[in-house]
Amino acid sequence: MSVYLQLFLEFFRTGLFAVGGGMATLPFLYDMAERTGWFTAAQLADMIAVSESTPGPIGVNMATYVGYTSAGVPGAVLASLGLVTPSLIVIMIVAAFLKAFRESKYVSAAFYGLRPASTAMVASAGVTVVLATFVTGEIAAVADLVTAIDWRYVVLAAVLLVLTRWCKATKKLHPIVFIALSAVVGVVLKF
């Protein structure tokens, strides 16, 4: 199967099963990285950062970036089209049966189950990103935990957590501000 067709189908699947917006595509992208080898987990973390800091919905940006990395400009176009095709189909159908859809107890019950599952999958993908970022050395025994973790990263993460969650003056700022700040810290401290 050509890589183009495969990209389209992979993203079609992502668009069909990712529920809850942009970040919900993350578990699918990790799964894709593992199975296809088109890109690595570390590359994916960079793509998330770029997708957050550029115009456009983050889910579409990530699809475009993954498509470009995997197969150039045609890959970027096909990945994005693959991602939105299920939306087109599903929304056209839902629009035709709007009232029935909104009042269906089966639909609302399914989403009652889907939301926590989606949350769990994004959390699990997050764990993968955290491990790939913070653990820079080999872990052979429990004692290696202290030396394998780059503690400068942990300190930066703690500061960012405070700034984005608890500090009233900064928590409403756009993520791009924190991404830029982290890039500067990375350059200065040679991360």
Add this chain to the structure above:
Amino acid sequence: MRMLWELFITFAKVGVMTFGGGYAMLPILQREVVEGKGWASDEELTDYFAIGQCTPGIIAVNTATFIGQKQAGFWGGIMATLGVVFPSIVIITLLAGVIDAFSHLMWVQHAFGGIRVCVCVLIFNAVVKLWKSAVKDKWAFGIFAVVLVCSLLLDLSPVVYVLFAAVAGIVIKVLGGKKA
């Protein structure tokens, strides 16, 4: 024909002005679609947005498809959707090329080292936000816990969890007789 072109341009504008997607898009849609074009009222927009959230796929794309479809049928939906993704394709493709060209430089690698830490925090914040709207009782927590443990330990496709969760939701809410 003119309407289709207007849908494409309007949603391309919405795409350019949306940073991050999801709720960040709502005020921009309000300005462009409700105040600018009069294609929907505020209440209708909230409804479309809610439907965008509880259908599969990217919320921004779903909302665009819906409004386009309402305005000009099948082709309207397609043009609005292409409009919303067009800026992403152009901007990301250009940027990815530039980043590839400079990625061997040491300072670029250091910058991305810092940025990756930030991405971890952003994902954590996204999870907290999702959690608040998703995990509201012990059954929902149960689904969360099962999917989290399984996806950490097993190597299953995410599709499996999505299907499991939809079925579990229906079993708990409809067959279990709890009020949905």
